[in-house]
Amino acid sequence: MLIKQAPDIPSSQITPENLYWNRRSFIRAASGAALGIAGTATFGGTAGDLLAAPQSDLTDLRQSQFSTADAPNSYDEITSYNNFYEFGLQKEDPKRYAEELSIEPWSVRVEGHMNKPAANYTLEDILAPHPLEERIYRLRCVEAWSMIVPWVGFPLGDLLKRFEPTSRAKFVKFETLVRPEEFRGQRARNLQYPYVEGLRMDEAMNPLAILAVGLYGKTLLNQNGAPIRLVVPWKYGFKSIKSIVKIEFVEEEPRNTWNIAIPNEYGFYANVNPEVDHPRWSQASERRIGEFFRQRTQMFNGYGYQVASMYDGMDLAERY
């Protein structure tokens, strides 16, 4: 059969091999989830785990200079101890009820002050041009516990640039999925939903800020914010919004959900800061999961070298 010659494709549009395989593995994971088929390669899980949480390997990951050399917490720790109130208020609820959420199909709407037209994007479209890297980051919860998490993702700034935000785009606002029939915590209305978070534009463009799609080289489990979530490691964990369905360029500082819930306790910036206490507890120390004794909390969670300059001249006790 005669195969017609395809029109010339500019080399810039030819998918580099590593991306090609990344995307294939991602689609396989996503469709595997839809068909309930177990993914390839286990991670020491049981057969039950495989069937319950179809995942796929994310291969050919770049390493990052921003990764910490410290040993990450175990996969079990990271996937079984979560604050994800959409699933319930207990730490074990997200893992327990993870199966109630279906993440296929998934779309992310991008809109707001940008030159590109507002549209809904599939995960494929979102991920297409971005090589995935492993980022081993510290995660510090506002409750004063912490973990080290080997995320797989890519810089948020690289995604945002594609949409050409205008000068009126001062902040980026994110929203989580609202689906009360699958998120039992949304039926209980423990917080105001959709969960909203935001970053100032310079924070969003900071190379540390990533969108994560995987963990330990595998696609995210639901309890960790599948299929795509934000990770801003120099801020308290509640800023790292999970299961993102909307990204919006806005002019006004968005009211994030925890600030709406308890305004005198949770602010917009939420930078990890041992010198600014929560009104009811100290932020000077934290419990690293896996350790018995507490450790000192570091300014900006130890990422000051990369982020401190964004806050020069800002009163961090006021803009908490």
Add this chain to the structure above:
Amino acid sequence: MRSAKTLVFCLCLVPALVLVWDSVTGGLSVNPIEDITHRTGDWSLRLLLVTLAVTPFRWLTGWNEVVRYRRMLGLFTFWYASLHFSTYIVFDHFFDLRSITDDVVERKYVTAGFLGFVLMLPLAVTSTQGWIRRLGRRWSMLHRLVYVAAVAGVIHFLWLVKLETSEPLIYAAVLLGLFLVRVVRRMLRRSAGHRVSSGQTPATP
């Protein structure tokens, strides 16, 4: 009866035994210190409410002997509170007196918890027959501190939760109920012209 007291003793031990079992079999979460702290605190509060329910239960059922269990329940309350406090001293602060003092002074939920614990100390010490005799009528007055300790305990819990206030509010409601029963009974007795009687067991505070 002896065996009934033994039974109550064993029942009071069960939460601690379950905790030990869970600790060694991996039944705790990946933050075991948090779990131990939470569970010992929980049981301290629950046993405190049970202890405070003894006297209303006696009024309701007319079963006077139930008062015999009150001391054991109170001491177990104190025991769980001691375990809770020890976990905090060791694992949150590793005996660092300065950082503990800092917490007690600065963090209001720690202030409340510390107050509740400290108030229970004289109650535990004077729980013996010897002290009941020695203090006479003043024993009842001293042991009214249990009400303050109970309120401090509930407030401690309420002030430390991030958002999940339903649990501490339930304890608050139960405590309020146990107070109301006492208040209402006193009002009813006053209006009926009765005098408070004194018997073999110490007068109900």
